[in-house]
Amino acid sequence: MTILVTGATGNIGRKVVDQLLTRGATDVRALTTDPERAALPEGVEVARGWLRRPHTLPAALRGVDRMYLAPTPDTVDEVLAAARDAGVRHVVDLSGEPESWWGSVTRAVEASGIAWTHLWPGDFFENALTWAPQVRAARTVREPWPHAASAPIAMDDIAAVAATALLDEGSHVHRAHSLTGPETLRRTALVERIAAALGEPVGFVEVPRDEAVAVLEPVMGADAVWYVDAVLGGFAEHAREATPIVEELTGKPGTTFAAWAVENVDAFR
Ligand SMILES: NC(=O)c1ccc[n+]([C@@H]2O[C@H](COP(=O)([O-])OP(=O)(O)OC[C@H]3O[C@@H](n4cnc5c(N)ncnc54)[C@H](OP(=O)(O)O)[C@@H]3O)[C@@H](O)[C@H]2O)c1
The missing domain is CATH 3.40.50.720 (NAD(P)-binding Rossmann-like Domain)
Structure with missing residues (x-):
């Protein structure tokens, strides 16, 4: 039941790692191009790779059940194909309304056949x-x-919602959360x-x-x-x-x- 966090040293991904650990998750894997520099917390499994280099992903995705998807519109189709091949069942993606700048991520996730939860923040x-x-x-x-x-909204609150959706997938599958502060x-x-x-x-x-x-x-x-x-x-x-969506979703x-x-x-x- 491994959860893969992509962009795991990024502004939001790093906070998703912390929020998962705070909520007691034990099988967290973090994707980074540089495990040494990443300085991820103890207890997190570190996998080498980058979403913009999809050929680096199959090993990182092995045994992964759920994943937080950082936005890389240019390679999202290949990333999702690799996730599907690896048996990922649920993707929680940082994206945006279909007509927005980040809409291509939303559309690709919905076309992937994998269950999804969209996170659509506005201003940070x-x-x-x-x-x-x-x-x-x-x-x-x-x-x-x-x-x-x-x-x-605080990036930390976006990460809190992401962690909630990853851990309690039942009530979040096929929901698009428009996130505000x-x-x-x-x-x-x-x-x-x-x-x-x-x-x-x-x-x-x-x-x-x-x-x-x-x-x-x-x-x-x-x-x-x-x-x-x-x-x-x-x-x-x-x-x-x-x-009040953050409170509704995270308590x-x-x-x-x-x-x-x-x-x-x-x-x-
Ligand atoms: N609705 C919205 O407003 C909305 C929606 C979606 C996205 N966004 C935008 O998405 C962004 C998310 O940012 P984020 O920092 O959480 O994650 P990110 O930019 O998606 O991921 C950054 C991570 O990618 C990895 N990476 C590997 N090689 C890289 C390279 N050559 N250049 C840059 N990064 C590389 C780095 O990790 P390693 O070095 O450890 O590999 C880095 O920590 C925000 O800037 C936000 O503005 C906004």
């Missing part, structure tokens, strides 16, 4: 870390749309919470779209254009409403952004 708390350099340097956040809003928050409200964690004012400075891209480029590279236009522009047009209330900001305040100092 951790995306606020892209503000860290400007908050550290000038105690400001420069963006075009102060009233743009989202219902961001517990509050809908404007960009200005996020900045206020970071300021409160710092105990110092942080200004929100409304700037034209091109300047926002230029500010983020050193942090995000070429993705800055996509992030400002598609992601922030999307929040400005349509705010996703917060729901524990979703982390608030204020609590996350306190825990991660050193990144902004």
Whole structure:
């Protein structure tokens, strides 16, 4: 009854490993290209491989019953074929609505014939870390749309839902969980919470779209254009409403952004 966690040193996969162990899972296998560097917790079996190199997967998938699937749209079909051949019965995937950027993962999983649970998060708390350099340097956040809003979620809460679905597959099979944090928050409200964690004012400075891209480029590279236009522009047009889904699925209330900001305040100092 082995559970394979792919992307197991990634932002979310690593947290899925921890959440499985917290819930008492004993047969956890973690996929990494570099077992030595991975520094995975004791008790976790480490397998060498990478989703973007599907030929590395058959050995890692041997004896696997369930898996957490990190998103690699370009190779997802081969990955799922290997999983099916290995006898995997349930895939919990990080993906998105069929029409979204990550929709190809959703469609491939549904076409695979393997039972599935989709995790569809929107904005992550951790995306606020892209503000860290400007908050550290000038105690400001420069963006075009102060009233743009989202219902961001902690990556740890996504991982908690993933672990719950992997361990209690019965009630999660063939369900798509649209995941949000517990509050809908404007960009200005996020900045206020970071300021409160710092105990110092942080200004929100409304700037034209091109300047926002230029500010983020050193942090995000070429993705800055996509992030400002598609992601922030999307929040400005349509705010996703917060729901209590994390508590409903895990029994524990979703982390608030204020609590996350306190825990991660050193990144902004
Ligand atoms: N709806 C949504 O918003 C949504 C939905 C789906 C996905 N996403 C995005 O998915 C991402 C998930 O990120 P994640 O960090 O959890 O996992 P990830 O980026 O999918 O996986 C990262 C892991 O892949 C492995 N890897 C091996 N070779 C690599 C290479 N050459 N380059 C990069 N990685 C390599 C690394 O592990 P080893 O080095 O240990 O092998 C690394 O820890 C997030 O950035 C999120 O934005 C968003």
